Amino acid sequence: MSTALIWHERLMWHDTGQLFGPAGEHHWFEPYPHLESTDGKRRIKNLIDASGLAESLQILSPQPVTRDQVMSVHTAEHWEHIAALSAQSRGGEGTVNSTTTPVPPGGLDNFLLSAGAAVTAVNQVMESQVSNAYALCRPPGHHAQTERVMGFCYFNNAAIAARHAQKQFNIERIAFVDIDVHHGNGAEEIFANDSSVLTISIHQDRHFPRDTGGVVTAADGFNNNLNIPLPPASGTAVYRLAFEEVVLPALEVFKPQLIFIPCGFDASGHDPLGRMLLNSEDFRWMTKLLMGAAEKYCGGRLVLTHEGGYAPHLVPFLAHAVFEELAGVESPVKDPFLAALTSPWAAEILPHQRDMVAAAADSVALLQQ
Numbered sequence: 290m291s292t293a294l295i296w297h298e299r300l301m302w303h304d305t306g307q308l309f310g311p312a313g314e315h316h317w318f319e320p321y322p323h324l325e326s327t328d329g330k331r332r333i334k335n336l337i338d339a340s341g342l343a344e345s346l347q348i349l350s351p352q353p354v355t356r357d358q359v360m361s362v363h364t365a366e367h368w369e370h371i372a373a374l375s376a377q378s379r380g381g382e383g384t385v386n387s388t389t390t391p392v393p394p395g396g397l398d399n400f401l402l403s404a405g406a407a408v409t410a411v412n413q414v415m416e417s418q419v420s421n422a423y424a425l426c427r428p429p430g431h432h433a434q435t436e437r438v439m440g441f442c443y444f445n446n447a448a449i450a451a452r453h454a455q456k457q458f459n460i461e462r463i464a465f466v467d468i469d470v471h472h473g474n475g476a477e478e479i480f481a482n483d484s485s486v487l488t489i490s491i492h493q494d495r496h497f498p499r500d501t502g503g504v505v506t507a508a509d510g511f512n513n514n515l516n517i518p519l520p521p522a523s524g525t526a527v528y529r530l531a532f533e534e535v536v537l538p539a540l541e542v543f544k545p546q547l548i549f550i551p552c553g554f555d556a557s558g559h560d561p562l563g564r565m566l567l568n569s570e571d572f573r574w575m576t577k578l579l580m581g582a583a584e585k586y587c588g589g590r591l592v593l594t595h596e597g598g599y600a601p602h603l604v605p606f607l608a609h610a611v612f613e614e615l616a617g618v619e620s621p622v623k624d625p626f627l628a629a630l631t632s633p634w635a636a637e638i639l640p641h642q643r644d645m646v647a648a649a650a651d652s653v654a655l656l657q658q
Contacts (some may be wrong), residue, residue, distance in 0.1 A: 292616040293347045293413045293422035295406040300427040301327045304393040325441040328601035336605040338618040351409040353401035361452035362479050367436040372591025390438045402442045409452035410592045415458045421591040429596040431551040434478045443476045447549045447594040464545035469553025469596045470563035472502030487513045489541045507651045519648040524566035527642045534650040542656045546587045554607040555596030558630040568630035573610040619633035
């Protein structure tokens with residue numbers, strides 16, 4: 290058994306343009322390279338190759354998903370809208386947050402291939418070709434809702450792959466543990482009324498999407514959704530507490546047959562789109578804990594989909610630690626930023642951070658109702 294990396298050079302060709310900024314008036318906004326760029330993702334693959342870790346992985350090419358697979362989680366109107374914009378010679382604006390999520394000319398092909406990477410990962414894991422798989426998806430997908438483009442995401446890659454797992458392999462219980470610094474609102478909305486899917490999102494409180502992702506209460510009516518919103522400047526100790534008090538107990542209750550990790554690296558201490566303090570070793574231990582949960586409940590079946598992470602100098606080292614853990618391989622790579630991001634503040638748990646985790650822990654009881 291081994292680890293699969295689902296990769297295709299075409300995914301690096303997704304064009305996000307030269308205008309990253311808030312939606313609205315741009316009269317005084319000088320065009321700036323989009324933060325969801327090729328750099329960080331390709332550098333992950335480059336480091337894996339340079340370190341020799343690639344020799345311990347099965348590197349596989351994806352096939353694009355079909356219209357029907359997309360429509361297993363999205364509406365026909367969403368599909369038609371994206372397809373129409375993609376067919377334009379200049380592309381066009383998405384349905385919301387259009388400045389940050391433009392549809393490039395011909396972009397539909399890459400959107401389908403990105404979702405296909407997640408489906409390929411599921412096939413490899415469910416057919417016991419590998420123990421676990423990482424889909425290096427681009428564009429990402431975890432913000433895409435049933436009929437909304439949002440936050441660099443067009444189709445929800447992991448959600449499409451989850452529906453595929455249910456239909457193709459008769460999986461009855463699937464858990465999402467979204468570790469991106471931004472709320473995993475897409476899966477939450479798509480599976481809101483689906484008791485077969487548990488969605489867990491650990492993210493920065495009130496960050497993106499704005500004012501979503503609060504702690505779930507009985508009044509919300511979500512029996513299978515847990516949010517763990519953490520205050521800015523949360524680090525190693527706070528995340529460990531959240532895993533111990535919320536994530537692992539929730540998985541114990543739900544006992545999934547397949548686990549997805551929408552894997553964003555934007556909770557690092559250098560990311561421009563987050564305000565958290567994680568380092569490469571934090572992503573390593575989170576991976577290790579979730580691998581342990583997968584072994585306990587679902588025969589090790591674990592699928593990771595690449596989401597955020599916007600510090601191209603650091604992201605390759607964060608991802609490399611994850612791949613080393615997934616494959617059970619040590620490499621000569623040393624994270625040059627680890628010492629600087631291993632700070633006393635990251636080891637602290639302040640009262641307001643502890644209170645937020647405790648509130649999230651209370652919502653685990655809702656899963657038993």
